[in-house]
Amino acid sequence: MTNRHVYESIARHRQIVQLAVQRFAALTAGGDDDNARAADVRERLDMCDDALVRAAGGVPTWLRTLIGALSVGSVVWLVASGTHLIGLQPGWVITAAVAAAMAMGWPWYLAITALPRRLGRRRTRPFASMEIQAPDGIDPAVEIRGVLQVLRGTIARTLDRYLAEHRQGRIARSAAGFEWLAGREPILFWLCRADGHACVAIEAVDIWDSRRDLR
């Protein structure tokens, strides 16, 4: 399974989350449902979506370092040339160049923390609107729980397909190996997180629904 296929799958997962978000918004629209528990459900769904975005937002370390090295090289060259031109001593040229390289640390940190989300959103842009019609008479809260359970199943299938062709997929045959690999592979890590958030979202819908019955 190539990364492109993984991103396509994640785009579908995100569509399922959006469907749950829409259904929940319709369910709570106009009523007195805008309470802490409804906010909790929305927050959990957002966290699930964010985890999916981050699963698709990986930048290979070598590419990140290459871009970093090229940026540092260019800035250092400009600073060293400038300080050379104004006639600074060699020691000061080196100091200025090293200081410029170090000053790039903070903007670089900001860029690499913002990039995965931006990239993830771009890679998982919905390609078609999803129309799922719930059977008549089904309780909307049950429907949302069902949608999220579908999401869990599709995430598990994506994990299966991804590991089937992963060069270290053999390690993930055991639970300990899977845990070890998930700590090293951002796609696995964030897909597992998304599944966790989906579970918490289902629980949050349960809690919200039980309070709705009391009102």
Next chain:
Amino acid sequence: MSGIASLLCSAAELAEGTVVRLQHAGMGGRPLPDRTVIAGLAIVAERLRLAASHVTDPPPFGRRMVASAYWMLAVQTITCVAVLWAVPDPSRPWVLAGTLAGSDLVALAVVYSAYALYDRGQARRLTSAGEDANPVAELRERIAAVTRLLEPDRDDRHLEIGKLLEQALTWLDITEANQPPT
């Protein structure tokens, strides 16, 4: 208080690791693990991390990434100093640019090769690793240990941490009640 933070973080890691191990059980076409168990453990991990954040700022990246960043910085510094020492006129712009950019790539190659070797060894050991007997009981024990440490070390933060630990214990109860019989 920093000892409490590391205990809380290691307990959170145990909860997160247990979630991932349980998720593994739902792969390969097998039935998905119970959502309440996964949710319960995920919330426990969240509460523990939140409690730890009352003591110290949470690291922006994972432990491995922070460690590799430090190693890369060390290798890069050594490479830079060595090259700038060796070349006749190190203040030339292209020498400086090449050294600083090139040392970044050298550091990546060195540190990631070392990690790859380390990972290979660890992966081999994983096959013989045993499973945790009862992670929920272990988590409960660790939370109790933090609570004991918190008692003599009371300050403004202990109330907030105590509340989060109580919530974590409640969710552990829920998790335990929903665990499939072994």
